[in-house]
Amino acid sequence: MEPATENEWDRLSSSSSDGEEQAASDGSSSQFNRQQHVAFLMMMYESLPHHYQYQEINRITLAHFAISGLCLLGALDRVDKDAVSDWVLSLKAHPSNKADLTNGEFYGFHGSPSSQLHPDDNGVLMHNGSNLASTYCALAILKAVGYNFANIDSKSILTSMRNLQQHDGSFMPIHFGAEKDLRFVYCAAAICFLLEDWSGMDRERAKAYILNCQSYDGGFGLTPGSESHGGGTYCAVASLRLMGFIEDNVLSKNMSSSIIDLPLLLSWCLQRQAADGGFQGRANKPSDTCYAFWIGSVLRMLGGYNLIDKEALRGFLLTCQSQYGGFGKCPGDLPDLYHSFYGYTAFSLLEEPGLNPLCAELGMTEFSALGI
């Protein structure tokens, strides 16, 4: 599908996920425009405009947003599932032999072909750019298209994943070092959960790290000591849920036995709903579409989603809805793939008709998670 002109792409599409504010016509309406959203996702699926080249290394994340987004909207019949799984599998890093699995490198999935160079003449993969975040996205996509997980080389992923866990329980995303924070603890937990095998990580140590990230105000920062943040809080709670350290619907049970300060967490989460109905990621910051998922999911996982003001949230989200399909970060913003995906997950939590139910812990549809 070719755009008529370069200008048309610029007009129709967004910039990076940082969501530049531009003078956009007000896309708000009183309805969730499912048709427009499907069209938007298909457009992204077929070709991403050049603005996205900055996220090139994480292309598989963009693919996850598009494909899992279509899955949420019940429109996955429009993609060639075999082509998708072939592409995802082509991004797998392969060890040349068993000994490689303990050489310190991780043998998961790359984020894009650009960081994936072929093995040398001896079959050795000299440049292994595979990482945890891409691996989570890869598995999420494969679940969405119904790929048979028995065919995945889980052992190489799980054995080598242990190389990435740090002494304090946190995870590096990649073997040659990068930030270590809750995002990668979450990816690791989700990967183990999806592969149904916890040998990939030390759960107790991971739990200890997570608990150290709970801030004095009840939310979780991305690292111990850092400011409580919607994304960090999601990663913390979802990881604890997946690892089995927080029971189902814990708010209706004995809260005082919880390993985290639950009443304070609940109060913090609910206070994130701002006067405009949207959710903010941190205290005294503006509302942003994506936190309707990050914070909304935490509340769903704890059994407290019904405590929010759903109508007010819905109203806010609709002001972030673009008339071209997709969602932007703030009211009136042009849409981008990241905020669009999280907009769809948010509407799924709101039980919008026409959307598939969401598995909050995994960030994918219930059907995908269950392998239906």
Place this chain on the structure above:
Amino acid sequence: MESDEGDEQQQEAERLPLSQRPEWSDVTPIPQDDGPNPVVPIAYKPEFSETMSYFRAVYYSDERSSRSFQLTKEAICLNPGNYTVWHFRRQIIETLHTDLQDELAFVGRIAKSNSKNYQHHRRWVAEKLGTGAVNKELQFTKKMLSLDAKNYHAWSYRQWVLQALGGWEDELDYCQILLGEDIFNNSAWNQRYFVVTRSPLLGGLIAMRDSEVNFTIEAILGNPENESPWRYLRGLYKDDTESWINDPRISSVCLKVLSTKSNYVFALSTLLDLICHGFRPSEEFREAINALNTPDSGPLDSDLGRAICRVLECVDPLRCNYWLWRKSKLPLTVSSQ
């Protein structure tokens, strides 16, 4: 070898394609192998594709030369999110022993236009320079925070610098300054907590608690609608609820705010929490709540906790469901005094 300020912008304007540069004539670029059915293909701009193709070539052959070093700079400017480029640049730095101070300057320029992806690289350089780098790194984060006082990455980097390299001396003052500029800056409140609890130069939370409570109460009285100091106040008594409910200043500030009859939502919720943890309010509290005269209050509930919940349902309607739930969870006690 490294260039000066503004060099990156100049390069953008005057860029000669790599295929036309004589010093690159011996290199065969490696195009991206997208495979037969690429998913979410990106419509790369030509200069982006070309730069990355040449990068792949030198990365694959592991050529750690000065031209590779220059190329990583171009690739980073085009795509600062690409961690493999940063990684290769570090490998070149190790091999060629390029100037680390220049490197900090380079990362600083990248950070200004792209506030997200520089951290690990900067940390690596700073670690190599050791404690000598502490002032520069604190200066750097200060500069980043002057552009955006809530930049999450800058704050987390600053916390790393303090813990790894030191420099705690002026940190509490720095928080004070930022809070003076914007008392609503939750990141600055968080940093204050970080300093008070972790600085090796201060006495620790319990030693600092008294003065911190006083500071926080002033902030609350100035802007009772500000969530940050209320959370901070509670945080000062983390893991010590007994001291929290027994500190008369806590309940007192709630009462003061209630008496103003404006911006009292946090005062009410704090009072509710105090009561739930065993605080026994005197008659003045009941009177203050009566005086709020909220619509639909009807005869005030004999149980003060329930009364507070009912007021909150009214004045904090966004969280009405939550206050109803809190009310349902209150122990069924005889009415408080």
